[in-house]
Amino acid sequence: MGDSVSFIDAYRRIATEEAFAPPEMLRMYRELLASGRNDDPGFMSMWGFYSGSRSERATFIIERLQDLDAHRIADMDATGISMQVVSLTSPGVQVFDAETAKSLSVLANDQLADAVRRHPQRFVGLAACAPQDPAHAAQEIERCVRTLGFRGVIINSHTRHEYLNDAKFWEICEAAEALDVPIYLHPNTPSRGMIQPLLERGLDGAIYGFAVETGMHALSMITAGVFDRFPKLKLVLGHLGEALPFWLYRLDYMHQASIRANRYPFLKPLRQPVSAYLRENVYVTTSGMPWAPAIRFCQEVLGDTHVLYAMDYPYQYVAAEVAASDEVPMDAECRRRFFQTNAEALFGLEAH
Amino acid sequence: MGDSVSFIDAYRRIATEEAFAPPEMLRMYRELLASGRNDDPGFMSMWGFYSGSRSERATFIIERLQDLDAHRIADMDATGISMQVVSLTSPGVQVFDAETAKSLSVLANDQLADAVRRHPQRFVGLAACAPQDPAHAAQEIERCVRTLGFRGVIINSHTRHEYLNDAKFWEICEAAEALDVPIYLHPNTPSRGMIQPLLERGLDGAIYGFAVETGMHALSMITAGVFDRFPKLKLVLGHLGEALPFWLYRLDYMHQASIRANRYPFLKPLRQPVSAYLRENVYVTTSGMPWAPAIRFCQEVLGDTHVLYAMDYPYQYVAAEVAASDEVPMDAECRRRFFQTNAEALFGLEAH
Numbered sequence: 001m002g003d004s005v006s007f008i009d010a011y012r013r014i015a016t017e018e019a020f021a022p023p024e025m026l027r028m029y030r031e032l033l034a035s036g037r038n039d040d041p042g043f044m045s046m047w048g049f050y051s052g053s054r055s056e057r058a059t060f061i062i063e064r065l066q067d068l069d070a071h072r073i074a075d076m077d078a079t080g081i082s083m084q085v086v087s088l089t090s091p092g093v094q095v096f097d098a099e100t101a102k103s104l105s106v107l108a109n110d111q112l113a114d115a116v117r118r119h120p121q122r123f124v125g126l127a128a129c130a131p132q133d134p135a136h137a138a139q140e141i142e143r144c145v146r147t148l149g150f151r152g153v154i155i156n157s158h159t160r161h162e163y164l165n166d167a168k169f170w171e172i173c174e175a176a177e178a179l180d181v182p183i184y185l186h187p188n189t190p191s192r193g194m195i196q197p198l199l200e201r202g203l204d205g206a207i208y209g210f211a212v213e214t215g216m217h218a219l220s221m222i223t224a225g226v227f228d229r230f231p232k233l234k235l236v237l238g239h240l241g242e243a244l245p246f247w248l249y250r251l252d253y254m255h256q257a258s259i260r261a262n263r264y265p266f267l268k269p270l271r272q273p274v275s276a277y278l279r280e281n282v283y284v285t286t287s288g289m290p291w292a293p294a295i296r297f298c299q300e301v302l303g304d305t306h307v308l309y310a311m312d313y314p315y316q317y318v319a320a321e322v323a324a325s326d327e328v329p330m331d332a333e334c335r336r337r338f339f340q341t342n343a344e345a346l347f348g349l350e351a352h
Numbered sequence: 353m354g355d356s357v358s359f360i361d362a363y364r365r366i367a368t369e370e371a372f373a374p375p376e377m378l379r380m381y382r383e384l385l386a387s388g389r390n391d392d393p394g395f396m397s398m399w400g401f402y403s404g405s406r407s408e409r410a411t412f413i414i415e416r417l418q419d420l421d422a423h424r425i426a427d428m429d430a431t432g433i434s435m436q437v438v439s440l441t442s443p444g445v446q447v448f449d450a451e452t453a454k455s456l457s458v459l460a461n462d463q464l465a466d467a468v469r470r471h472p473q474r475f476v477g478l479a480a481c482a483p484q485d486p487a488h489a490a491q492e493i494e495r496c497v498r499t500l501g502f503r504g505v506i507i508n509s510h511t512r513h514e515y516l517n518d519a520k521f522w523e524i525c526e527a528a529e530a531l532d533v534p535i536y537l538h539p540n541t542p543s544r545g546m547i548q549p550l551l552e553r554g555l556d557g558a559i560y561g562f563a564v565e566t567g568m569h570a571l572s573m574i575t576a577g578v579f580d581r582f583p584k585l586k587l588v589l590g591h592l593g594e595a596l597p598f599w600l601y602r603l604d605y606m607h608q609a610s611i612r613a614n615r616y617p618f619l620k621p622l623r624q625p626v627s628a629y630l631r632e633n634v635y636v637t638t639s640g641m642p643w644a645p646a647i648r649f650c651q652e653v654l655g656d657t658h659v660l661y662a663m664d665y666p667y668q669y670v671a672a673e674v675a676a677s678d679e680v681p682m683d684a685e686c687r688r689r690f691f692q693t694n695a696e697a698l699f700g701l702e703a704h
Contacts, residue, residue: 196545202616249643264554
């Protein structure tokens, strides 16, 4: 007991990529899959599985996604998680037509706000939005931050096969920057033009396709100049940055080589090397990567204020992984940053 | 001078991913691009650029690819490279119809063999082949190894949008294993079903698309059971393993989760965790990644006998990168493995 108390004194564990789903949204997913109107093969692969499988994995995840009370808090207590930064599970409302997506984003945010009100010491919310209507999305983000007390935005990668590099979505970036809250760019399955060979090999999901999709999305935001336009915008990537930290050197070299050779109209000179945006504007979380070598690598190349703990509940609810995260070699100050104070600073939790 | 001599005594630098192109092949690339018969948008992107651009980068690369004598050896001398492991540049013959590809692979191998005969202390060859006709490819690999003295096989990723996970190509794997030579799985632009969003953003090439394509290719070979079927087969990946080493933990977790949930018909149980094949059957080279944090990370997670030096000549001919590679922190024994003895062992160069 003495150990346990001093342990808790040393740092609180804030888990930063934790998912929920309103029952209404899961019903609408099932209806969309049954309707024949879905044009996203990745959505069919992911939610055809989760909503149709009788496997232990799918059953547990579907149950726990819908709980924002006793089961979730018991799971947090059982694994020593003080607080969850909760966000709408992928692909959220981004798979629907604009009108459906807008009303569903409001419903999801209101449900999450109610849960935060019931458990203010345990949950903090990220705002879902409908990028299908960027002006509505910006308004909804503002409502969530100013009125509901949410502390960031969740974007579940592509919105009907479009990406935030496209300037038509930049109202969303502008709103997040103005409100001083980060955008969490969470994976989705790869968009229509990129998924086929992955899907045929069973590699479209979390094993590989998520990283392909989300890494490209984040990189294309950088190369499109989003962070030159919105220099204070903060972007959060799960899975230790979707491997982009591994590529820092090569991204700089090849971006500069392409610019010098004037190879692509899309690639224009940036104010800084690509790696500078990854080090300054991007924060990475460990979601599903509780592995010392990769965590330490990211701390080394990004700086230890930019690497945060996440569990990826309920998709990867594994008590042994919390213990493994505790045991990653780092000094006490660094460990406190990793589990607690980086999240407090990034999501502005001190005032809450 | 004294420093220089003792330096050379300590290790020889063997560069393991170095490209050439027969003039005939470059002419046929231009003809294919002009013909309107090319169905590979990545080929159009890559070779439309290299064969059409007047940029300094493209001009230098086109010139140097075709030289296997004075210019190349002068460049090696200028940067302290003792030996190049030379292979047919991407996509090699793999973009052509089967008959064209077969005859061109023989021509390319004969040209490379002539160069190796002229400069036996400086070049060793990898065998090009035409996977479009797997039986011919296996025969050509055998001819190259037994008759021409080549020490491995180059596969420039997809062959007309197909991958080596497909059992129809396994004669190639069988031949390489039987001859005890590695397959170097080199990048190509992503295949048709995966390239579109990357291409639209200028990210289909070396900056990101190469890794997406080649990482998926290697991973799909593992998950398809290629290394259960051919347990002594060795696979070489450039660019420090196309980021697969970064994903070791997650690949194991998600592969096992998919298998338990029986999610995909393509994914079947393997004899070992995915990471075990990456550690045992796979070797990685630094080509274009002369960056200490990533090199040391790979040595840590794969073992330092599985990490080799490569320059990626002539695509990345940068003297300062050789110096940077020399300065990566490692002890003398490890450094000799990295630059020299790992390559000697993997490609069987001791007897040459």
